[in-house]
Every structure is written in structure tokens, then in C-alpha cells.
Amino acid sequence: MTVTRFQELIAKNQVAHSRRRRITNAVMLSVTGLLTLLALIPLFWIIGYVIYRGGPTLNWDFFTQLPRPLGVKGGGILHSIEGTIIITFLACLFAIPPGVLAAFYAARNPNTTLGIALRFSTDVLAGIPSIVMGLFVYDLMVVPMKHFSALAGGVALAILMLPTIIRTTEEMLKLVPHTLREGSLALGAPEWKTSLSVLFPAALNGIVTGFLLAIARAAGETAPLLFTALGNDTFNVGLIVKGGVQAHQNIFTILGRIVNQPVDSLPLTLWKYAQQPYPERISQSWGVALILMIFVLLTEVVTRLWIENRKRSMQG
Amino acid sequence: MNNEKMQTKNLSVHYGKFRALTDINLTVQTNKITAIIGPSGCGKSTLLRSFNRMNDLTPSARMDGEILLDGENINVSGVDVVDVRRRVGMVFQRPNPFPKSIHDNVTYGPRLYGIRNKRDLDEIVEKSLKQAALWDEVKDKLHQSGLSLSGGQQQRLCIARALAVEPEVILMDEPASALDPISTLKIEELMHDIVKDYTIIIVTHNMQQAARVSDYTAMMMIDEHRSGRMIEFNDTNVIFTNPKDKRTEDYVTGRFG
Numbered sequence: 001m002t003v004t005r006f007q008e009l010i011a012k013n014q015v016a017h018s019r020r021r022r023i024t025n026a027v028m029l030s031v032t033g034l035l036t037l038l039a040l041i042p043l044f045w046i047i048g049y050v051i052y053r054g055g056p057t058l059n060w061d062f063f064t065q066l067p068r069p070l071g072v073k074g075g076g077i078l079h080s081i082e083g084t085i086i087i088t089f090l091a092c093l094f095a096i097p098p099g100v101l102a103a104f105y106a107a108r109n110p111n112t113t114l115g116i117a118l119r120f121s122t123d124v125l126a127g128i129p130s131i132v133m134g135l136f137v138y139d140l141m142v143v144p145m146k147h148f149s150a151l152a153g154g155v156a157l158a159i160l161m162l163p164t165i166i167r168t169t170e171e172m173l174k175l176v177p178h179t180l181r182e183g184s185l186a187l188g189a190p191e192w193k194t195s196l197s198v199l200f201p202a203a204l205n206g207i208v209t210g211f212l213l214a215i216a217r218a219a220g221e222t223a224p225l226l227f228t229a230l231g232n233d234t235f236n237v238g239l240i241v242k243g244g245v246q247a248h249q250n251i252f253t254i255l256g257r258i259v260n261q262p263v264d265s266l267p268l269t270l271w272k273y274a275q276q277p278y279p280e281r282i283s284q285s286w287g288v289a290l291i292l293m294i295f296v297l298l299t300e301v302v303t304r305l306w307i308e309n310r311k312r313s314m315q316g
Numbered sequence: 317m318n319n320e321k322m323q324t325k326n327l328s329v330h331y332g333k334f335r336a337l338t339d340i341n342l343t344v345q346t347n348k349i350t351a352i353i354g355p356s357g358c359g360k361s362t363l364l365r366s367f368n369r370m371n372d373l374t375p376s377a378r379m380d381g382e383i384l385l386d387g388e389n390i391n392v393s394g395v396d397v398v399d400v401r402r403r404v405g406m407v408f409q410r411p412n413p414f415p416k417s418i419h420d421n422v423t424y425g426p427r428l429y430g431i432r433n434k435r436d437l438d439e440i441v442e443k444s445l446k447q448a449a450l451w452d453e454v455k456d457k458l459h460q461s462g463l464s465l466s467g468g469q470q471q472r473l474c475i476a477r478a479l480a481v482e483p484e485v486i487l488m489d490e491p492a493s494a495l496d497p498i499s500t501l502k503i504e505e506l507m508h509d510i511v512k513d514y515t516i517i518i519v520t521h522n523m524q525q526a527a528r529v530s531d532y533t534a535m536m537m538i539d540e541h542r543s544g545r546m547i548e549f550n551d552t553n554v555i556f557t558n559p560k561d562k563r564t565e566d567y568v569t570g571r572f573g
Binding site: 166175179182183184185186187189190193196197201202308313314 | 368370373397398399400401402405406408409412414415418424428429458461463476478481551563
């Protein structure tokens with residue numbers, strides 16, 4: 001068997017080559033591994049420290065009571081939990097339906113003027129500082145309505161959530177194989193029906209993950225709420241129940257009364273308490289931080305479970 | 317009796333400026349299987365997708381000429397594309413069941429046309445799955461996802477889904493090219509079984525498959541402008557044993573292509 005020039009060259013370099021390759025490999029592996037560890041440190045540090053500082057504050061009363069005056073032991077932040085739930089719910093209500101529909105349009109017509117405009121403006125919108133949204137909604141809603149409200153807070157957060165929802169929904173819709181769409185159209189289904197009953201279910205897991213990201217971000221925002229939801233110290237739903245509900249009031253009037261007044265939220269309370277010079281308020285603000293983290297984590301876990309469950313039933 | 321189910325007259329298809337098909341004149345007989353063969357890129361799928369106006373979905377596509385379904389031109393504006401697609405169903409190269417249950421996959425079409433009654437739908441499901449030779453394998457798990465089936469079963473589910481709206485013509489775009497030989501055989505057997513009630517047009521790369529299943533064969537090839545033309549059409553027997561065109565002979569005997 002004749003040895004070619006190429007084989008000769010390889011044979012000559014082989015030992016040195018393979019040693020250098022293995023060393024490079026080991027070095028790069030340790031560097032990347034080390035940096036990965038380094039990147040994980042802040043994450044666990046933050047989580048650990050919030051648990052350490054906030055943990056002792058947590059007890060049943062903290063979740064179920066309203067704030068007590070300074071110097072009075074106990075009290076809780078029920079009003080902030082209530083407010084966060086109300087505002088986040090409102091924000092989802094305002095952001096998800098238009099966001100999803102816009103994403104459908106953009107996914108189907110990516111190269112039309114409107115599609116390009118949508119993609120460009122969502123990118124711009126995503127880059128606007130959240131405090132600007134607050135200021136904008138202040139002028140848009142708070143000034144004409146002459147008072148702060150949960151409604152205004154919900155709108156501010158909804159604008160904040162829109163870009164995330166539109167972009168993730170659009171990307172997920174684009175990932176659905178086009179053969180599914182053709183399969184439906186070949187049966188004579190109109191385009192809207194195909195989108196609604198084939199594309200949307202096929203992309204739903206990813207779309208919901210996008211909602212989750214948006215909700216997690218919105219629930220933790222303080223700045224847009226400063227000029228919109230304002231914050232308060234009262235339990236809105238409780239007040240209305242206590243104030244009595246007349247028979248002639250329908251459910252919409254009651255809901256309207258709830259969303260029409262200022263509400264508190266977890267990040268707002270955290271911000272207010274942390275500024276105060278009193279140690280008990282400071283430690284309570286750590287408690288609020290912990291609850292906020294748990295709130296986001298719970299949303300995450302519940303949704304993940306739902307998605308996993310759905311995936312399993314899809315694959316049979 | 318008129319046996320011409322579908323017919324193209326001087327059909328040409330353009331994608332933008334590119335002419336993908338030139339002057340196709342093909343007649344498809346009722347209750348027969350017509351195979352379209354030819355090398356890759358010769359426009360077989362484009363031709364197939366003309367029969368149910370699926371080319372409309374490609375924005376740059378333009379179809380000139382006539383496509384007759386029962387003697388009526390369906391390639392004119394004003395024709396109800398939805399109605400054409402109900403009458404001319406389609407099965408794709410890769411199994412594409414919807415991410416729904418087996419039952420809902422089959423009833424998707426009938427529901428589109430307003431059938432809501434549960435008894436009627438159940439009847440359609442059973443009939444279609446039996447026609448597609450899948451009923452015995454899935455009758456106990458109709459509410460499991462269509463994606464839980466094997467590839468061959470998925471393809472038969474897609475055939476059942478197409479049959480559920482009782483089309484007159486079924487277009488098959490290389491329906492077995494992603495399947496193993498056993499699943500392929502099952503699909504071919506079921507084509508034999510159902511063709512008495514339907515008209516089938518199949519695109520295939522697999523010469524033996526065309527020879528095994530079809531009654532008529534159309535041979536396609538690209539011309540010097542890279543545009544697809546039909547160079548020969550005849551009984552499948554003739555195409556495979558005594559082709560008139562030298563290029564057909566070379567292709568079916570595996571000498572090129």
C-alpha cells in the first residue's frame with residue numbers, strides 16, 4: 001500500500017496535534033464551566049439573600065392583614081397582593097387579545113407595509129423605559145379621569161407587555177410547520193378557521209410561555225404604576241363588600257368600582273417601605289420582595305405544569 | 317358515459333417570471349389511478365397542486381389555461397375554491413395530522429361543512445377510518461392525539477381525514493415517500509380498495525410504485541428552459557414496457573434521471 005504525501009504529513013504531526021487538541025479542549029471546557037458558575041452566583045445569591053432577609057417577616061398575618069401604624073406590631077400587605085392581582089389581570093385583559101391578533105396578522109403577512117411597521121414598532125416599544133409608559137398613561141387617562149386608578153395601572157402595564165406578547169406569539173406561529181396549514185386549507189377551511197383551530201393550538205405552548213415572560217416582567221414593575229395606580233393602604237374589594245352591595249347593582253358596576261380607584265401593588269409597597277427609616281418597615285419590604293418572587297415563581301410553575309400536561313396529552 | 321373526471325387544457329404555471337409548467341394537456345379517468353412520474357424539479361407537485369387550486373397559496377403563482385372538473389373550468393375567477401377543495405382532496409408527502417385527537421382530525425372537514433350532530437360525526441369517523449384501513453388499530457383510542465400514532469398510521473389518518481368530506485378526486489403527493497415498506501404497502505393496498513369510489517392522482521418518485529398501483533401514467537420532464545412538460549401519457553403497462561419516447565424509456569429503466 002502506498003502512502004500518500006497527505007498521510008505522511010498527518011503521521012508526522014499526529015502526536016503533537018492530538019496533545020494540543022486535548023489541552024485546548026480541557027482549557028476551554030474549564031473556562032466556560034467556571035464562567036457558567038460565575039453567572040449562576042448572582043442568581044442564587046439574590047434568591048438566598050431575599051429569603052434570608054424576608055423569610056422571618058412572613059407569617060399568616062402578613063398575607064391576610066392590612067398595614068398597622070408604625071410601632072404597632074404585626075400587620076400585613078393584603079392590599080398589595082390584591083392590587084397586584086387586579087392590575088396584572090387587567091393588563092393581561094388589555095394586552096393579550098390585541099397582541100395575539102396582531103401577531104397572527106404579522107405572521108401571515110410579514111412583508112406587507114403593516115407587517116413591517118408592526119415588527120419595527122414592537123421593537124421600539126420594547127426599548128422604551130417603563131417610566132415613560134407611566135407618564136404617558138398619566139396624561140392619557142389619569143388627567144382626564146381626574147384620579148388615579150387600577151384601570152390606568154393596568155393600561156400602563158399592558159403597553160409594557162404588548163411587545164413581548166406580539167413577538168413571541170409571532171415567532172411561535174412561524175414555527176408551526178406550513179404543511180399543517182396546507183392540510184387544513186386543502187380540506188377547504190378558510191384562512192381564519194385554519195389559524196384559529198389548527199395553527200393556534202399547535203403553537204399554544206410557546207405562546208403561553210411568552211405570556212408568562214410578559215406577566216413576570218409586568219408584575220414586577222414599579223415605575224409605570226407610580227403615576228397611574230398610585231398605591232393605597234386599603235383593601236378595595238373588602239371596602240366594597242363592607243359598604244354593601246345594592247340589589248340593583250350588576251356585576252359590572254361592582255367591578256367598575258373596584259378598578260376605578262387607586263390600588264396598591266407589591267413593587268409599590270416594596271419601594272415605599274424601603275425608603276422609610278424604620279427598621280420594621282425595611283424588614284417588611286424584604287418580606288414583600290420575597291412574596292413578589294414567590295408570586296412570579298408560582299405563576300411560572302403552574303403554567304409549566306399545564307404546558308407539560310398538554311404536551312403529554314398531545315403526544316398520547 | 318363520460319369518463320373524464322379531470323382534464324387540463326394548455327395549462328401553464330408561472331412563479332413570478334419563471335414558467336414552471338408549459339402546456340400540460342392531461343386527462344384523468346374516473347375511478348382510475350393516474351400516476352405522475354418524472355425527475356425532481358420537473359413540476360409534478362406543481363401540476364398536482366393545480367388540480368385543487370393549492371397553487372393559489374403561493375403569492376407569485378399564476379395559472380393559465382383550463383382545468384376541468386366534470387367538464388367545468390375551475391381555473392377561472394369566481395369559482396368557489398372551498399368547494400373545489402372539498403371535491404378534490406389532498407394527501408401530502410409528510411403525514412400532517414393536526415394536533416388534535418384522532419376523532420377530531422377526521423371530523424375537522426365535516427365540521428367545516430356544518431355537520432354537528434354527534435351520531436353523524438361518529439358514523440363518518442368509523443367509515444373514513446375503515447376506508448383508510450386504520451379503524452381496527454385505533455378504534456379504542458379515538459380520543460388520543462393523532463400525533464401519538466406511528467408515521468404510517470399518521471399518513472392513513474390523513475387519508476381518512478381527506479376521505480371524510482367524501483371528495484370525488486384525491487390528490488396524493490408522494491404519500492409514501494416518508495414511510496417504511498410495510499406502511500407503503502398498506503397505503504398502496506388501500507388505494508386499490510378505495511379507487512372504485514374515487515379518482516386518484518398520485519405523484520411518485522418510486523417507479524415500482526407507479527407500476528404497481530396506477531392505471532395510467534404521465535411522464536414529465538423539463539425542457540431547455542427548465543420548464544416542466546408532459547412528454548408522454550399512456551396506460552401504465554405501455555409506459556413501462558413499450559414507451560414511445562426515448563427519454564421515458566431511459567427514465568423508467570433507470571438509465572438516467
